[in-house]
Amino acid sequence: MKTMHDTMNQLLVLLLLLVATVAPAIAADPMQFWDSPRHGANSFNRLPPDQAYFDALRAHGADWVRLSYDKWHAQDRDFLLGDADRYDGIAAGDLAILKEVLGRIEKAGLKAVIAPLSLPYARWSQNNGGKFDDRIWQERQHWRDAVRFWRDLAQALRGQPGIAAYNLINEPAPEKMGGLPEHAAPERMRQWYAGQKGSGRDLPAFYAEVIRAIREVDPDIPIMVDAGWYAAADAFAYWPGPLGDARTLYSFHMYEPYETTSGTNLRRKPPLRYPGDSRFGGAAQYWDARRVAAYLEQPLAWARTHGIPMSRMVAGEFGCIRTLDSCERYLDDVLTVLQQAGVHWAFYAFREDNWDAMDYELGKGKVPWAYWDAQEKGLSDPVKRKATPEFDVIRRRLQGGS
Template sequence: MKKIIPIVALIGMMSLGIQEMNVKAETYKSAGSKMDFWNSKRTGTNFMNSTSLPENYKSAKEAHIEYVRLAPDKWAKDKDFLFEDKPDTSGKDFLIGNADNYQRLVEEDVAKLKADLDAAQSQGIKVVLTMLSLPGDRWRQFNNNQNDDRIWEEEKYQEQASQFWKDLAFELKDHPAVVGYNIINEPHPETSKKNRYNDFWTEDYEKWYSKVKGTPADLNEFYQKVVTSIREVDKETPIILDSGLYATPWAFKYLKPVKDNKTLYAFHMYEPYQLTSQRENQNKEYQYPGIVKVGDLETPMMWDKDGLNTFLQPVQNWSQENHVPSNRIIAEEFGINRTVPGAPQYMQDLISIFNQKGWHKSFYAFREDTWTGMNYELGTEKIKWNEEGQPKRQDNPLWDVIKNDLQIDAGVNRTTFKDVPQEHWAFHAIHDLANKGIIAGYGNGIFGMGDNVTREQVAALIYRTLHIEKQDKYENPYRDIDGNSTMFPEEILALTKLGIFQGDDQGNFRPKATLTRAEMAQVIKKAFRLDVKAPHNFNDVPANTWAKDAISAVQSNHIAVGVGEGEFAPDMNVTREQYAQFLYNVISNAQSHQ
């Protein structure tokens, strides 16, 4: 018989968060080292294996993975195949003991979990602990493939869940590997028979929430209860809260920030599911990018990078409206079946979007032991097996997308700048452009953070980005451009010939002059031939301004999002790091459309 642990006694934004947006983030400043981990943009993965596999932490370290989202629930059963229920073992829920009636933590399970966490710490890997099951909410793959919605209908299970997390937090609060408690993986009060919500493509989410507010199906009230319970014993470990309906981005529409300054908010991204899932994709011929039928009405929709951006917009809106900075948002799971046509581009586009927005991310999954559908090291074709009977890992375009992103974040073979801190929102953009040979900095490892970008610098960056073929001689229409007035005369004249730049009324280019945000929009629109996909909605841009279409173009193409409070600030000067982010965004979009 397993030993049990007695119940714990009561124990007494982004400053420039999302690219260039100013939001108030004072309440999110961390006070402890565990929260400090999340001040820098992090890239991780998911471990959801049928048993503890401590050797995988070493492999994760070698792949430059920074953190692992660990779901130990699956260790309680004997075998697991995706979408198939394990043998039902009564009273055998990992850590919980019995999800029908939680009483105490299972001591044997706690010891097993701590040993796994020790293995992570030995490799310098941080861990976010997530639970697939809670009291009254047994994971459907352990529940005859049926949703267990008792926790969303009966208060007693929420009380048990709060006590469970309080007990677990007491056990793990001092473990150095643990940097997050993810209260429940993919909560789904929307599936409760009493409060059914069928289809976010067609139904009104706010209307549904107004009906369940204040009931056990109110996810916001449940989260506040559990957070309060955890904080009675652990005031430092960050807490991570998933949005509703299996962590869909659309459920952010009713999510409310809890009263806790060490909390992050998370979503999962597998949409459109009809495309990304192996089971649904078997009898369809969907590919990415392409048209996919979604929702109960099977509405045809175009899915490309713009489509992904649109689907994620509720998270973006929520972050702005609630002044939650980008480094408090996690794309906690994302992925696509590796055999889907276009899978590498799907992953590239999502990673690009997450990096542009400054969100943390953890791809699903790394070396899962019972399912190969999202084991990207295996490539996009039929699995090849080695002599030991194990699937053969190999370099392939799909894994290269993830590997390259991990290496950039880890600083592998990259140019580094001493004045660009890793936690800065433009860190990834600056170093990506440096690796591409577009940005060089001032020399001596200095990028020039905070300096205004000049017109000649912008010309040089666009020239390198467009790979313009060098000519022997360009016509020079400017009075102030020669080899003595600028380091980049050829670049300026080449872009002038293409109609991207023009001089002032006096015939001057003004190479050392700064660039306003309105001018930036105009230059980018011309250089990259951006179409206006929708009119802008900024409240500080005059209707008759010369840059109206350019500002609409950069907003509708997800190049710039404004400075907050509905403003674009057209007359504000652009800094070097801001321009790097703009350029990174437009390059990423161009790669997607190619």
């Protein structure tokens, strides 16, 4: 015959089991990761990074990595997609490789944001003979395969440890072939959108469809969406507001003034300088810390107007050509604004193995011949990285400094 003591012990055991079951579910909410500022890096490598790569990034103080896989060797033409011209399900071999890399990221103590460069009917230009692929934005029916791809991927990765968000497409540009000039005035952007609303170029509507599909299989995973015109910081201007999904983060990129910060500046004699004059939006402007802050204020002001907290805003990429005389000053000016605003950020890029221009651990010198030889032979990048003034600007912020 059970005593009252036995009964109480059994109830206590049941209560402890219930707590043990419920507590991990609460703690595992992936959106909580984004409740405080997160700082990381972009990984756009040609080979799937090894464990040492992610361990090194974590040792620098990063807590997330924005991961693109489109340069990796694919089972068919396009990694994961099989073929962006006719999507017919996720390529199983590619998915296995992605899961292996995600496992390395999780083992390093990082979180991953998956950021494809290509979608069905939207092949990344560098995998498309240098041609911009506008098909997905020409007709809404071309969205269907992209929606199906994301539903399939969300289903395949549900429960995979270490994923912090899905960044639905890197740097979309439905405006590019749609008649809207880059960096147009906000009023012109809104007028353009009024004429495109409901069409294939309606970026917020496209995102809404993809998000609904993902939510059918995963109601919890955070979703990250880039602004239009290659994620320009001023391109939220025509968005009527948030997308209606509470687990969405809004991302912009920062390379302005692009004529100064990009590789095209290397071909100028003499190159443009920062601070200094540079063309932007069709006109010459003087860019310095104040102008950088004013430009980056635009997406932040959009967020405040629509009640979006800074914890849901992300600077998904930023950088400058490392050989720019004042690259470290530019990086410092950008990071100062982002840190003060309390938004999440990821610098471009960490130890990229096929483009050295924004690999700040290389300093300002030329990379050795071995770097290019490894590319030619499809081998791992052999160049050792080191502390440099350019990277120190980033490293200090990664480690909580100012």
